[in-house]
Amino acid sequence: MSPSRTLPSFTQADVASHSTAQSCYVTLGNRVFDVTDFVESHPGGGDLVLEYGGKDVTEILKDQDSHFHSEAAYEILEDSLVGFLTQDKVTKGKQNGTAEEAMVYPSTGMASEDDLKKETDLVEDYKTYKFLDLNKPLLLQVLLGGFSKRFYLEQIHRPRHYKGGASAPLFGNFLEPLSKTPWYLPDHPIALTLHFLLHGIHHYLPMDKLRLVMPPTMFLALATPFWKLAHTVFYYNWHAATAVFCGGIFGYICYDLTHYFLHHRTLPAYMRKLKKHHLEHHFMDYENGFGVTSRFWDWVFGTELVPPPMKTVKTL
Secondary structure (H helix, E strand, C coil): CCCEECCCEECHHHHHCCEECCEEEEEECCEEEECHHHCCCCCCCHHHHHHCCCCECHHHHHCCCCCCCCHHHHHHHHHCEEEEECCHHHHHHHHHCCCEEEEEECCCCECCHHHHHEECCHHHHHHHHCCCCCCCCCHHHHHHCCCCHHHHHHHHCCCCCCCCCCCCCCCCCCCCCCCCCCCCCCCCHHHHHHHHHHHHHHHHCCCCHHHCCCCHHHHHHHHHHHHHHHHHHCCCCHHHHHHHHHHHHHHHHHHHHHHHHHHHCCCCHHHHHHHHHHHHHHHCCCCCCCCCCCCHHHHHHCCCCCCCCCEEEEEC
8 A cells, every 4th residue: 555645636537527616626737626716706707717627727827818827826726726636547556456657756756746745654654664663753763773874865765744743753842953964974873863863854754844944942052052153253252253143043044944935835936946946856856956045056066956767666
């Protein structure tokens, strides 16, 4: 049994059956939207919406000559997402218990950003990969698991989506801070545990809202040495040292907020490419595309994202 989506799947026939004012669905790519409540308030008239009821609206949304669609129109669609489109043959395969083939990126086992929102079957995932049991606190499992560096890196970069509560258990009420992946990661349980604590869990559970932004307790612990460093370097001027420290903290907060919004908010048009770029880092290639607030440094260091070849896997 493979992980199921958080939202249900629909066949094209299912969507086509919702084409009336009482129940009107449309698709945009492989996503399904319920626009019933928008039929009467559509600026171009409800008849235009019903004309595309049960159909794909990709082309009409792009057709500027027919009707201009503002960014608000796309935001309304995002709020109306009810599921994902599947092919009829895939559905039949599942009903018969047979395996179906799907194209995925080898390093993550995913095909698109929508896969990041798949709900992970916690029991089946642990049974299959023998990595971490998401029903139990994670940190000690990493420390005591005896994982090799290679196996650890393979697993944390195969994203899971935890829906068992507000957030997956780490230990107690400690919240995971956010950091960059280290340039060098020693093959040692303590090093792997520190990596998991600082960044690995975000790749393992990329859509977990409570494991993305640095919690206040960890922030204070990490900020204190920087406060002392600033006042050591600028020992001759308390105000200069404080200004440098506050500037650094402000910059980090801007970075953290940007990262959170890329994962969990509908963004204006000029930031959507950045969101797409960052989510591709998660589902396509975790070894490239590190830029969060900008793609500039990926260009400088030669880590720009280039879609790797996909492979075929069997799914149930």
